[in-house]
Amino acid sequence: MKRRILLTGLLAAALLWTACQQPNANQQSQHTSVDSTATGFNGEIDGKPAKLFTVENGKGVKATFTNFGARIVSLWVPDKDGKMTDVILGFNKATDYNNPEEPYYGTVVGPFGNRIAKGKFSIDGEQFTLPINNGVNTLHGGFKGVHFAVWEAEQEGKNKLRFSYTLLEKQEGFPGNITMRVTYTLTDDNALEIDYAATTDKKTVINLTNHAYFNLNGEGSGTILDHSLQIYADQYTPVDSTLIPTGALTNVKGTAFDFTRAKPIGKDIEQQVIQLAYGKGYDHNFVLRADKVDGLNHAATLIGDKSGIKLDIYTEEPGLQFYSGNFMADKVTLKNGKTDAFRTGLCLETQHFPDAPNQPTFPTTILEPGQTYTTKSIYKFGSKKLIN
Ligand code: BGC
Numbered sequence: 001m002k003r004r005i006l007l008t009g010l011l012a013a014a015l016l017w018t019a020c021q022q023p024n025a026n027q028q029s030q031h032t033s034v035d036s037t038a039t040g041f042n043g044e045i046d047g048k049p050a051k052l053f054t055v056e057n058g059k060g061v062k063a064t065f066t067n068f069g070a071r072i073v074s075l076w077v078p079d080k081d082g083k084m085t086d087v088i089l090g091f092n093k094a095t096d097y098n099n100p101e102e103p104y105y106g107t108v109v110g111p112f113g114n115r116i117a118k119g120k121f122s123i124d125g126e127q128f129t130l131p132i133n134n135g136v137n138t139l140h141g142g143f144k145g146v147h148f149a150v151w152e153a154e155q156e157g158k159n160k161l162r163f164s165y166t167l168l169e170k171q172e173g174f175p176g177n178i179t180m181r182v183t184y185t186l187t188d189d190n191a192l193e194i195d196y197a198a199t200t201d202k203k204t205v206i207n208l209t210n211h212a213y214f215n216l217n218g219e220g221s222g223t224i225l226d227h228s229l230q231i232y233a234d235q236y237t238p239v240d241s242t243l244i245p246t247g248a249l250t251n252v253k254g255t256a257f258d259f260t261r262a263k264p265i266g267k268d269i270e271q272q273v274i275q276l277a278y279g280k281g282y283d284h285n286f287v288l289r290a291d292k293v294d295g296l297n298h299a300a301t302l303i304g305d306k307s308g309i310k311l312d313i314y315t316e317e318p319g320l321q322f323y324s325g326n327f328m329a330d331k332v333t334l335k336n337g338k339t340d341a342f343r344t345g346l347c348l349e350t351q352h353f354p355d356a357p358n359q360p361t362f363p364t365t366i367l368e369p370g371q372t373y374t375t376k377s378i379y380k381f382g383s384k385k386l387i388n
Helices: 009-020 036-040 274-279
Strands: 004-006 043-045 048-050 052-056 062-066 071-078 084-086 120-123 126-129 152-156 160-167 178-186 191-200 228-231 233-237 283-288 297-303 309-315 319-323 347-351 372-383
Touching: 052 152, 052 160, 052 178, 062 178, 071 372, 228 319, 274 283, 297 319, 297 347, 309 347
Parallel strands: none
Antiparallel strands: 004 372, 043 048, 052 062, 062 071, 071 084, 120 126, 152 160, 160 178, 178 191, 191 372, 228 297, 233 283, 283 319, 297 309, 309 372, 319 347
């Protein structure tokens, strides 16, 4: 099992304790450079206090978050000329996220990110049934998952924010009461680090990730098809027509899925091949090369063709879901007043492989009582001069 599972009962107890604390309004607001959109986020959802939080790194890089889904709302980074650019798609109001058709903007997805075939899996011979919310499958934890939950929040200084939430067994049907903690840290070298942790009181499955939609030219600046993307993966997991992996690991070489050298996302996206037809574009898990440095796989490098903004993703996870915004449908209005037009954002979700609970050859996603699941992903920003 590639994830670090630490048998630390003490940490597990601390986690549970943190999650059980009531949010303290004073603590939550101790750091305040909340931007002008804050009013749209302060209020109550499900009878719990929702707020907008700001973190910054002292170098001008700033991000905002809502505890509704532990979501990233905005992330401002410098472009090639030093102009601050918001590279995350999202809304101006918490209520806009509170919509059953909302496609997971900036949210943590869990307890099991991506799909579980037909909403069923077994652990030690016991079968569990989940809500079906995506065709015939369960996607991103079911109808409510953790993306529509109000998480407890704790801000530590200017650059760190921690969210905690306990998903009860009876809520979505996952075994166990699962306590999750997600810590966002904005570092001095312009990286957003995401540390995930979880404990359970019954053997369960876990696969936490973040579902940020990126547009490195800035939210609302057109499609992502000319972004350059490199994925450090020689294989991907092909899917069936319902986007469940077939179980095979297929070499990307010579296919539209070959991102081993940087190429524009749009270069091969219209190829008439069955895998791209199933995904309506890219919506696939890539098997990251396991040549970890300091415990992290270099997952991908993405560059905005207009801004020169460069994003490097590093992760402990074995997989990366590349979703090219194929279901974006011009239906909702985003922060800057533009709509969510087709492929104007993309997701790069660090993860264990989809449907792992039903696929014995995939790295396991089992979490047992007494263990603490921890995993880290880093989104590091830089910029690059563009050659025209
Ligand atoms: C999935 C897509 C899904 C999207 C929803 C992605 O993680 O892979 O199939 O449509 O989330 O926004």
